[in-house]
Amino acid sequence: xxxxxxxxxxxxxxxxxxxxxxxxxxxxxxxxxxxxxxxxxxxxxxxxxxxxxxxxxxxxxxxxxxxxxxxxxxxxxxxxxxxxxxxxxxxxxxxxxxxxxxxxxxxxxxxxxxxxxxxxxxxxxxxxxxxxxxxxxxxxxxxxxxxxxxxxxxxxxxxxxxxxxxxxxxxxxxxxxxxxxxxxxxxxxxxxxxxxxxxxxxxxxxxxxxxxxxxxxxxxxxxxxxxxxxxxxxxxxxxxxxxxxxxxxxxxxxxxxxxxxxxxxxxxxxxxxxxxxxxxxxxxxxxxxxxxxxxxxxxxxxxxxxxxxxxxxxxxxxxxxxxxxxxxxxxxxxxxxxxxxxxxxxxxxxxxxxxxxxxxxxxxxxxxxxxxxxxxxxxxxxxxxxxxxxxxxxxxxxxxxxxxxxxxxxxxxxxxxxxxxxxxxxxxxxxxxxxxxxxxxxxxxxxxxxxxxxxxxxxxxxxxxxxxxxxxxxxxxxxxxxxxxxxxxxxx
Amino acid sequence: xxxxxxxxxxxxxxxxxxxxxxxxxxxxxxxxxxxxxxxxxxxxxxxxxxxxxxxxxxxxxxxxxxxxxxxxxxxxxxxxxxxxxxxxxxxxxxxxxxxxxxxxxxxxxxxxxxxxxxxxxxxxxxxxxxxxxxxxxxxxxxxxxxxxxxxxxxxxxxxxxxxxxxxxxxxxxxxxxxxxxxxxxxxxxxxxxxxxxxxxxxxxxxxxxxxxxxxxxxxxxxxxxxxxxxxxxxxxxxxxxxxxxxxxxxxxxxxxxxxxxxxxxxxxxxxxxxxxxxxxxxxxxxxxxxxxxxxxxxxxxxxxxxxxxxxxxxxxxxxxxxxxxxxxxxxxxxxxxxxxxxxxxxxxxxxxxxxxxxxxxxxxxxxxxxxxxxxxxxxxxxxxxxxxxxxxxxxxxxxxxxxxxxxxxxxxxxxxxxxxxxxxxxxxxxxxxxxxxxxxxxxxxxxxxxxxxxxxxxxxxxxxxxxxxxxxxxxxxxxxxxxxxxxxxxxx
Numbered sequence: 001x002x003x004x005x006x007x008x009x010x011x012x013x014x015x016x017x018x019x020x021x022x023x024x025x026x027x028x029x030x031x032x033x034x035x036x037x038x039x040x041x042x043x044x045x046x047x048x049x050x051x052x053x054x055x056x057x058x059x060x061x062x063x064x065x066x067x068x069x070x071x072x073x074x075x076x077x078x079x080x081x082x083x084x085x086x087x088x089x090x091x092x093x094x095x096x097x098x099x100x101x102x103x104x105x106x107x108x109x110x111x112x113x114x115x116x117x118x119x120x121x122x123x124x125x126x127x128x129x130x131x132x133x134x135x136x137x138x139x140x141x142x143x144x145x146x147x148x149x150x151x152x153x154x155x156x157x158x159x160x161x162x163x164x165x166x167x168x169x170x171x172x173x174x175x176x177x178x179x180x181x182x183x184x185x186x187x188x189x190x191x192x193x194x195x196x197x198x199x200x201x202x203x204x205x206x207x208x209x210x211x212x213x214x215x216x217x218x219x220x221x222x223x224x225x226x227x228x229x230x231x232x233x234x235x236x237x238x239x240x241x242x243x244x245x246x247x248x249x250x251x252x253x254x255x256x257x258x259x260x261x262x263x264x265x266x267x268x269x270x271x272x273x274x275x276x277x278x279x280x281x282x283x284x285x286x287x288x289x290x291x292x293x294x295x296x297x298x299x300x301x302x303x304x305x306x307x308x309x310x311x312x313x314x315x316x317x318x319x320x321x322x323x324x325x326x327x328x329x330x331x332x333x334x335x336x337x338x339x340x341x342x343x344x345x346x347x348x349x350x351x352x353x354x355x356x357x358x359x360x361x362x363x364x365x366x367x368x369x370x371x372x373x374x375x376x377x378x379x380x381x382x383x384x385x386x387x388x389x390x391x392x393x394x395x396x397x398x399x400x401x402x403x404x405x406x407x408x409x410x411x412x413x414x415x416x417x418x419x420x421x422x423x424x425x426x427x428x429x430x431x432x433x434x435x436x437x438x439x440x441x442x443x444x445x446x447x448x449x450x451x452x453x454x455x456x457x458x459x460x461x462x463x464x465x466x467x468x469x470x471x472x473x474x475x476x477x478x479x480x481x482x483x484x485x486x487x488x489x490x491x492x
Numbered sequence: 493x494x495x496x497x498x499x500x501x502x503x504x505x506x507x508x509x510x511x512x513x514x515x516x517x518x519x520x521x522x523x524x525x526x527x528x529x530x531x532x533x534x535x536x537x538x539x540x541x542x543x544x545x546x547x548x549x550x551x552x553x554x555x556x557x558x559x560x561x562x563x564x565x566x567x568x569x570x571x572x573x574x575x576x577x578x579x580x581x582x583x584x585x586x587x588x589x590x591x592x593x594x595x596x597x598x599x600x601x602x603x604x605x606x607x608x609x610x611x612x613x614x615x616x617x618x619x620x621x622x623x624x625x626x627x628x629x630x631x632x633x634x635x636x637x638x639x640x641x642x643x644x645x646x647x648x649x650x651x652x653x654x655x656x657x658x659x660x661x662x663x664x665x666x667x668x669x670x671x672x673x674x675x676x677x678x679x680x681x682x683x684x685x686x687x688x689x690x691x692x693x694x695x696x697x698x699x700x701x702x703x704x705x706x707x708x709x710x711x712x713x714x715x716x717x718x719x720x721x722x723x724x725x726x727x728x729x730x731x732x733x734x735x736x737x738x739x740x741x742x743x744x745x746x747x748x749x750x751x752x753x754x755x756x757x758x759x760x761x762x763x764x765x766x767x768x769x770x771x772x773x774x775x776x777x778x779x780x781x782x783x784x785x786x787x788x789x790x791x792x793x794x795x796x797x798x799x800x801x802x803x804x805x806x807x808x809x810x811x812x813x814x815x816x817x818x819x820x821x822x823x824x825x826x827x828x829x830x831x832x833x834x835x836x837x838x839x840x841x842x843x844x845x846x847x848x849x850x851x852x853x854x855x856x857x858x859x860x861x862x863x864x865x866x867x868x869x870x871x872x873x874x875x876x877x878x879x880x881x882x883x884x885x886x887x888x889x890x891x892x893x894x895x896x897x898x899x900x901x902x903x904x905x906x907x908x909x910x911x912x913x914x915x916x917x918x919x920x921x922x923x924x925x926x927x928x929x930x931x932x933x934x935x936x937x938x939x940x941x942x943x944x945x946x947x948x949x950x951x952x953x954x955x956x957x958x959x960x961x962x963x964x965x966x967x968x969x970x971x972x973x974x975x976x977x978x979x980x981x982x983x984x
C-alpha cells in the first residue's frame with residue numbers, strides 16, 4: 001500500500017520538534033489514512049489463526065516442575081509461572097500469596113522511524129498474539145524477547161532486528177528501560193527504543209509507515225494498538241528547544257512561525273502539548289515530586305519472597321486452570337496457537353486470563369494555566385522499586401463495579417460519574433496478548449473544572465506532562481498503565 | 493563555640509543559588525574556621541572509646557544461625573552477613589560466591605540547614621563509629637537506621653530526628669534515595685536528605701554549624717568527613733535559574749552582579765561550578781547518556797542469588813574472622829565498642845575489614861569549554877539495577893598495586909603517573925565506620941589536557957557535572973564511590 005519517496009535533506013531541528021511535526025500530520029504521502037482500515041482488515045484475512053484452550057497436559061515443551069509446581073518451558077527460557085509471598089502495609093490487604101510471571105530477560109520493543117517529505121513516519125507491524133482481542137493488532141516494528149532474538153525458537157531472525165542492533169548512522173530517538181505490569185510480572189522490563197534510520201527500509205506485507213498523527217487517530221479505536229506499541233509511544237517527548245515554554249494559547253502562532261499548519265491540533269490537544277512544553281508553571285517542582293516519591297518509598301514496606309507455585313495459598317489447580325478460590329483476580333490457562341506469520345508455525349503456551357474488565361483513568365486539570373495530571377504512588381508486588389507512579393485510578397485486577405460507592409478506590413466515582421462533556425478520552429485498550437488472554441481495560445481521561453480541589457490525599461500529586469515525560473526517561477518511575485494511558489492522549 | 497544570630501528575611505532566590513553562596517563562604521559568623529580543628533580535637537578528647545577485636549563467640553546478641561551460618565542479630569534488625577552466588581559476564585571473573593551485608597531497611601542520612609546572615613549553614617555532628625580511622629569523624633546531623641529511630645536499641649531517640657520527620661514550615665533542599673557499596677551491600681539504600689529549617693535549633697556539644705565553603709576546606713583533610721556526610725553533600729545541585737549556563741570565565745562577573753564576592757573560588761573551582769551550571773555544551777545529551785546506560789544494562793548479565801553464608805566457597809571461618817582463602821578482598825571480624833556518646837553505652841558488632849587501601853579517581857577534561865568527567869558503567873553484585881555510573885577508576889576491593897601495568901584496570905596508569913600539576917585532588921577518605929573497619933581509599937582527581945583522547949572505550953563516557961548532578965537526583969544512577977568523590981571537588 002505504500003510508495004517509496006525520496007528522503008529530503010535532514011533538517012537541523014530537535015527530535016522533539018520532529019515528533020511534534022509528525023504528531024500534527026494527520027495524513028501521510030505514503031499511507032492513505034482512509035484506506036488504512038481496509039488494508040488492516042485485508043491483511044487480517046490473509047492470516048488464519050486458531051486459538052483453542054487446552055488442558056495443561058497438552059502443553060508441548062511446557063510442564064509443571066515436580067519439586068516446585070512452577071510452570072516452566074523445557075528450554076528454561078521465555079518465562080515461568082511461579083509463586084510469590086507478599087507482605088506490605090500499602091492498601092487494605094496486607095499479606096497474600098499469588099502466582100506471578102517471572103521473565104527476567106530484557107526484551108526489545110523497537111519502532112523504526114524514517115523521514116518522508118520531512119515528516120517522521122513509524123513502521124508499525126500487523127501482529128497476531130494469541131491473547132489479543134480479535135487476534136491481530138498494530139505492534140512495534142520489532143517485539144522480541146531475548147529468547148526470540150537469540151533464536152531459542154529455532155525460527156528465523158525477527159525482521160528488522162539489525163536496524164536496532166547496528167545503529168551506526170542512525171539517530172536514536174528513544175532508548176530506555178521500562179517496567180511492565182507490577183501485579184503480574186516479577187520485575188519484568190523491556191527496552192523501549194525508537195531508531196530513526198536513513199538506510200533503505202524494505203517494507204514487508206504486514207508493515208506500514210504511519211505518522212504519529214495517524215497513530216493517535218487509530219488510538220481512538222478500541223484494541224487496535226497493542227500495549228507494546230503504546231508503551232514505546234509513551235516515551236516520546238515533545239519538549240525540544242524550538243517550542244519550549246510556549247503556552248497552549250500561543251501554540252498555533254508558534255507553529256505557524258515554524259512553517260507548520262496546526263494540522264490535527266484541537267483545543268484539548270493544544271493543552272496537552274502546552275503541558276508537554278511547560279517548564280515554568282508546574283504546581284510542584286521536580287525535586288519536590290522526587291521528595292514526595294522518596295517519602296512514599298520510605299513509608300511503605302514491600303517484601304516479596306519468591307516461593308514455589310505449589311505453596312501459593314487460596315489458589316487451586318485443575319486440568320484447565322490455576323485460579324483463585326474466590327474466583328477473583330486472574331487465572332492461568334493454556335492455549336494452542338496455529339498461525340502462519342509467527343517465527344514458528346504452531347505452538348502451545350500458558351496465558352493469564354483476567355476475571356473482568358478493568359479501568360485506568362487520569363483526572364486532568366488546568367492549574368496555573370497548564371494541564372496537570374493527577375498521579376498516585378502505587379505499590380505493586382512486582383515493582384522493581386516498591387512504588388511507581390500510576391494513573392489516578394487503576395483497577396486492573398479487582399472488580400471495581402461490585403464495590404459499593406463508599407468502598408471504591410479514591411476518585412473512581414469522579415471517573416464513573418463524569419459528565420460526557422468532561423470526558424476527553426474513552427476507549428478500551430488491550431494488555432499484552434503474548435501473556436494475557438483477551439484482557440482489555442477501559443482507558444479514560446476526564447478533565448475536571450475549577451470546582452475540583454487542588455488539595456489531594458498524600459498518595460496523590462499533580463504533575464505536568466513535561467514532568468511525567470521527564471520521569472519516563474529515567475527508569476521505574478511511571479508504571480506501564482500510567483505510560484500507556486499517556487500514549488492515548490488525544491490531540492484533536 | 494557558636495553564638496546565635498538573628499535570621500534575616502529569607503531572600504527570594506533558588507536553593508541552588510543558596511548552595512553557591514554557601515559554597516563560596518570560606519568563613520562563618522558562627523564558627524571560626526581557624527578554631528574548628530581545636531574544637532574538634534577538644535571534643536575528641538572528651539570522648540573515650542576503646543575498640544577491641546574479639547572472637548565471634550564473644551559477640552553479644554549476634555550469632556551464627558545454625559541452619560544457614562548467617563551472622564544475625566537476635567532482634568532480626570540492623571543487618572545480617574549472608575552469602576550470595578554471583579554470575580555475570582562483566583569483568584574477568586564470571587562466577588563466584590562471597591559474603592555480603594544484607595540491610596534492607598532504608599535509613600536516614602540527614603543534614604539540618606539554616607540561614608545565618610543570609611548564608612546557609614549545615615549542622616554537622618562529631619561522631620564516633622567503631623570502624624573509623626581515628627574513631628571520630630564529622631557526620632551528618634542525623635544518621636539513623638530504621639532500627640535506630642524505631643528504638644530497637646532501647647536507647648533514646650536520636651537528636652534532631654523530629655526536624656526531618658516533621659517538615660512543616662521547612663524547605664526540603666535534597667531528598668533522594670541513594671545506593672551504597674554494591675560490592676559489599678545487597679541493594680542497601682539510604683534516604684539522603686537536607687532540610688532547611690526556620691525553627692530554633694539548640695546546638696548540642698558535639699554539633700557545629702558550618703558553611704559549605706568551610707566543609708569543602710575540611711574535605712582537603714584526610715578522613716575527616718565521613719562517608720555518610722559525603723554522599724549527602726554530593727546531592728547538592730548548583731544549577732539554579734540565576735546562574736544557569738554562566739561559563740566559568742564569566743562566573744566572577746556574574747557573582748559580582750549578584751552582590752557576591754568570589755570568596756573561595758579558584759580557577760579549577762570556577763571550572764567545577766561552570767560545569768555544574770552548563771546545560772548547553774555537553775559532549776552527549778542526556779538522552780544519549782541514558783541510551784548508553786540502557787545498552788550496558790541490556791548487554792550485561794548479572795544474576796545474584798542469596799545463599800546461606802555457609803555455602804560460600806573459597807571463604808573460611810575461624811574463631812576471629814571469615815576470610816577469603818587467598819587473603820583477598822575483605823574479611824568479616826567482630827569488635828567490642830565502649831563509648832559514651834552513642835545511643836547505648838557499649839556493644840559488640842561485626843565489621844568488614846578490607847585487605848588493602850583502594851583508589852577511586854575521576855579523570856576530568858575540558859571539552860567544548862566545559863569540564864567533563866570520565867565515568868564508567870560498572871556492574872557490582874549488590875547493585876539495585878545491574879549497572880551504575882562509577883568513577884573512571886574504582887579499585888576498592890582488589891589490590892591495584894600488585895597488578896602488572898598491562899593487567900591494570902583502564903586508566904589506572906593515567907592516574908598513578910599523573911604529573912603533580914595535573915592533580916586537582918589527592919586525599920584519603922574513609923568508608924562507613926559503622927560497617928567497615930579502618931577502610932580508607934585514595935581519592936584522586938586528575939585534569940588531563942588536550943593530548944588526552946576524547947574517544948574512550950564503550951564502557952566509559954564523558955559527562956558534565958550538571959548532567960551527573962541530574963542523574964544523582966534520580967535513583968540508582970551514580971554509585972556511592974562516584975557520588976562521594978564528587979562531594980570532594982575542590983573549589984579553590
